[in-house]
Amino acid sequence: MRRAALLAGVVALWLGAPVLAQSAAEKRADDPRTATEYVVKPGETLGGIANRVEVPRILIIEANGLKAPYLVRVGQKLVIPRRRTHTVKDGETGFAIALDYGVPWSAIAAANGLDPKAAVKAGQKLAIPTIAKVAAATVPAPAPTASAAPSPEPTASAAPAAKLPPDTKAPRFVWPHSGKVRRDFSPRGKSGWHDGIDLTADKGDAVRAAAAGKVIFAGQGPKEYGLTVIIHHTGRWTTTYSFLDKVTVKDGEAVKQGERIGLAGDTGLATSPQVHFEVRRNRVALDPVDYLPAR
Structure with missing residues (x-):
């Protein structure tokens, strides 16, 4: 009897595990700090959303093609461009980095507070924004x-794995x-x-x-x-x-x-x-x- 009760408990836990895992996954998906899409709620401003999702306001503006004065409306879906990092290799240029990631160099420069005309330096760490519609395409x-x-053909700089756009x-x-x-x-x-x-x-x-x-x-x-x-x-x-x-x-x-x-x-x-x-x-x-x- 005791063994049957123990077995029933184990089965209950086993069946409940996926539910718990799903709940945790849903919780992570709802976390504004990791979300890649955000729906504007009543009373929210772009600055407040930027603070909540922990992504610079300028990157959200560029990713969504927003125009001044950068007002958002309730129910509007915003793409939240999550950033990757890249360490500049010896001999690399901003041109090559932009091509490797499929992101405009101006956007990368803006994300890092750089003059887009300035040369990059070996060892420099760059935040790489994920721009909507550019989608880190294989460029x-x-x-x-x-x-x-x-x-010889230039080699691509190492980039984090990214989902390719549909062929x-x-x-x-x-x-x-x-x-x-x-x-x-x-x-x-x-x-x-x-x-x-x-x-x-x-x-x-x-x-x-x-x-x-x-x-x-x-x-x-x-x-x-x-x-x-x-x-x-x-x-x-x-x-x-x-x-x-x-x-x-x-x-x-x-x-x-x-x-x-x-x-x-x-x-x-x-x-x-x-x-x-x-x-x-x-x-x-x-x-x-x-x-x-x-x-």
Whole structure:
């Protein structure tokens, strides 16, 4: 009898364990200090929410695209960008870090109180915000495209595991410029590999977004690329536009297909005005011509 009672107690505890675990999990999910989404309650302000979730106000503003005076309304769902950390390695640049994490360098600089134009230093610890819609997508780490003796492909800096955005079909791209292809794509592993295509252009010609998306880099890229714009599209797709004379968009800006993102130039290793254009899925460079409409 005593044994039966003991067994009944054990079974009761065993059956109750999942309930207790679920309750604890729900409790953690409801904890504003760990929540990744927050629903605004009556009487709350953005400053108060920032204190409650323990995330800087500026990061919540950027993650949700809020406009001044930054008022929130009851029932509004806010994305709470949780931060990761990155220790700068010797030789790393802000450009490379932004590409590895798929987060605009301006957002990383803002999260750390840095001048976005200042160089980073080896050993420096950076907070990496998780920006909504950028979603830490796998973003291409560009490789030299015009060098006579290309260097090895850059390696991605170690990043905490993150859930990848859903894989999708390629967006319907359009040509970023009407110029002729002066240099074709050539896959890595072959002599003279080339991660994209180069289009002839006149200096100052408009260079346009091949598809709608969000700018994750806009500015001076590695010396081989010169002035560069990188756009993240749906799923794991990105496009890169280099050799620009001028960049006309900013980090974090949403752009429409066909919108001007820069002016053609001869920066980087370009020897004449042209546009270098790349299409990448999950960091892998693909032949852009395969994804562009026939001319």
